[in-house]
Amino acid sequence: MSSGRVVVVGASMAGLRAAEQLRAAGWTGAVTVVGDEPHMPYNRPPLSKEVLAGKASFDSLALTPKASTADVEWRLGTRAVAARLDERAVDLDDGSTLAYDGLVIATGMRPRRLRCSGPRTGRHTVRTLADARGLRDELTRPGVRVVVVGAGFIGCEVAATAVGLGVTEVTVVDPLPLPMVGPLGELLARALLRRHEERGVRFALGTGVAGFEGDDRVTGVVLGDGTVLPADVVVESVGSVANVEWLDGNGVDLGDGVLTDEWLRVGGRPEVVAVGDVARFPNARYDGVPRRVEHWSIPTDTAKHAAKSLAAHLAGRERESAPFAPLPTFWSDQHDFRLQSFGAPVLGIDDVRVLDGDPDGEVVVGYHIGERLVGVVALGGHTAAAKAARYRTDLLKQPTPAVPSTSTSTSTSAVPSALTVQGASK
Amino acid sequence: MKVVVDMNKCQDHGQCVFAAPDVFSMDDGGHLLYVSDPDDALRDEAEEAADVCPLQAIRIED
Ligand SMILES: Cc1cc2nc3c(=O)[nH]c(=O)nc-3n(C[C@H](O)[C@H](O)[C@H](O)COP(=O)(O)OP(=O)(O)OC[C@H]3O[C@@H](n4cnc5c(N)ncnc54)[C@H](O)[C@@H]3O)c2cc1C
Numbered sequence: 001m002s003s004g005r006v007v008v009v010g011a012s013m014a015g016l017r018a019a020e021q022l023r024a025a026g027w028t029g030a031v032t033v034v035g036d037e038p039h040m041p042y043n044r045p046p047l048s049k050e051v052l053a054g055k056a057s058f059d060s061l062a063l064t065p066k067a068s069t070a071d072v073e074w075r076l077g078t079r080a081v082a083a084r085l086d087e088r089a090v091d092l093d094d095g096s097t098l099a100y101d102g103l104v105i106a107t108g109m110r111p112r113r114l115r116c117s118g119p120r121t122g123r124h125t126v127r128t129l130a131d132a133r134g135l136r137d138e139l140t141r142p143g144v145r146v147v148v149v150g151a152g153f154i155g156c157e158v159a160a161t162a163v164g165l166g167v168t169e170v171t172v173v174d175p176l177p178l179p180m181v182g183p184l185g186e187l188l189a190r191a192l193l194r195r196h197e198e199r200g201v202r203f204a205l206g207t208g209v210a211g212f213e214g215d216d217r218v219t220g221v222v223l224g225d226g227t228v229l230p231a232d233v234v235v236e237s238v239g240s241v242a243n244v245e246w247l248d249g250n251g252v253d254l255g256d257g258v259l260t261d262e263w264l265r266v267g268g269r270p271e272v273v274a275v276g277d278v279a280r281f282p283n284a285r286y287d288g289v290p291r292r293v294e295h296w297s298i299p300t301d302t303a304k305h306a307a308k309s310l311a312a313h314l315a316g317r318e319r320e321s322a323p324f325a326p327l328p329t330f331w332s333d334q335h336d337f338r339l340q341s342f343g344a345p346v347l348g349i350d351d352v353r354v355l356d357g358d359p360d361g362e363v364v365v366g367y368h369i370g371e372r373l374v375g376v377v378a379l380g381g382h383t384a385a386a387k388a389a390r391y392r393t394d395l396l397k398q399p400t401p402a403v404p405s406t407s408t409s410t411s412t413s414a415v416p417s418a419l420t421v422q423g424a425s426k
Numbered sequence: 427m428k429v430v431v432d433m434n435k436c437q438d439h440g441q442c443v444f445a446a447p448d449v450f451s452m453d454d455g456g457h458l459l460y461v462s463d464p465d466d467a468l469r470d471e472a473e474e475a476a477d478v479c480p481l482q483a484i485r486i487e488d
Contacts, residue, residue, distance in 0.1 A: 017477070045480060066473075300477050329441070383456065385440070386456050389444075392444065
């Protein structure tokens with residue numbers, strides 16, 4: 001089928017990959033991508049690293065669209081404000097409406113904000129290029145004192161980058177006792193804490209933020225135990241919220257992102273799929289419980305699978321029979337070391353074993369459910385990451401699933417509903 | 427088909443090696459090696475490798 005239109009909402013990595021993969025799956029009809037940022041799709045991981053450090057220009061971040069998408073229409077700087085799924089229409093903030101035959105939901109996440117008393121100026125988040133540029137301007141002011149709220153991946157990366165920029169006072173606050181302990185478990189979290197401290201990052205752990213001091217702009221962060229940390233710049237990295245409000249009123253489960261089935265279809269509709277960070281999908285490799293996965297590999301993986309099911313539906317063909325079963329992979333560069341993860345460590349967080357090396361140096365750690373290896377994380381340099389890669393093959397070979405699929409509800413599950421890249425924190 | 431890798435960008439993540447082992451490999455020091463003019467039959471593999479490079483350092487040209 002070559003007539004008709006697919007509308008993709010969200011013009012970042014997942015939206016771009018969806019457009020490309022629709023072409024690869026044989027869709028020759030119109031594709032319109034709607035995105036509220038003014039930019040063509042760009043790569044986000046460097047925002048908390050190279051961009052903040054001043055080592056990357058926008059040109060080097062831009063994702064180069066494949067030639068197959070040359071005729072895709074990009075509606076940038078335009079926000080989808082409502083979807084009417086029964087009528088197959090999306091309303092945009094410029095007053096226009098796009099009718100569609102197929103819809104791809106790719107609206108991703110936005111940072112969660114702290115709802116505390118005090119001034120707003122001086123408080124930053126890092127999700128967009130504009131965010132990173134604004135924060136960089138502040139971090140490069142001489143003598144600046146920085147408090148990072150949230151010791152998750154992005155918080156730890158920002159703290160490391162700030163120290164690398166020469167900021168002498170960088171403190172990371174988190175109510176949990178260790179950085180990134182949620183996604184990584186105690187063993188690696190301890191090793192990480194030590195490495196950060198050795199490189200000059202300070203930590204205020206085991207206590208949350210109660211409020212901010214200052215009149216027009218932040219001058220201090222008040223902790224739950226009453227301590228005040230002087231601060232000129234605050235970075236809030238306390239998790240993220242799915243951009244799903246525009247889908248309200250359609251009877252779709254928007255509890256934590258957009259619930260999909262194993263073909264990434266939404267609300268039982270074969271013409272609507274969700275991709276990227278916003279999609280809460282069951283992974284047949286694990287227990288079948290739908291989860292969001294905020295890892296860079298997921299936009300591409302979900303786009304491939306979703307585009308196949310959508311293109312097949314639009315062409316009146318049978319969809320592929322294999323359910324979605326990606327192997328999540330994640331990395332994080334901090335200071336002079338890298339964390340490299342394969343699989344779903346968080347599912348095996350209660351049984352963590354050193355597979356190679358030792359936590360004081362280069363180490364590879366395995367996460368288990370019973371005797372089944374479900375995730376591997378390396379901490380260190382090249383050699384650790386290369387060693388972890390060897391276990392990737394083992395992860396791919398593991399029999400599935402470990403736990404039978406229960407239902408599409410996550411409420412009864414003991415494991416977190418998001419394999420989130422940021423540690424949960426208040 | 428031509429494979430072009432911006433070696434200034436490459437940070438040896440190795441994701442391309444998983445995606446296209448016939449095109450990309452790592453030497454003993456963990457540094458990238460690749461075939462710059464692979465057989466056209468490897469196009470899908472090579473495209474996949476370009477997609478999964480975290481630095482977006484790989485380009486596939488005709
Ligand atoms: C600072 C940072 C560092 C990261 N580092 C790493 C890393 O080191 N390793 C790793 O594995 N992962 C990392 N990630 C995660 C990775 O970048 C994300 O998983 C990925 O960007 C998700 O892509 P996406 O397209 O699904 O969502 P997004 O990139 O969030 O894109 C969604 C897009 O939709 C737009 N949008 C939202 N609502 C609307 C609307 N109503 N109408 C129109 N447009 C809308 C948004 O503005 C945005 O442009 C990092 C993320 C961030 C933010």
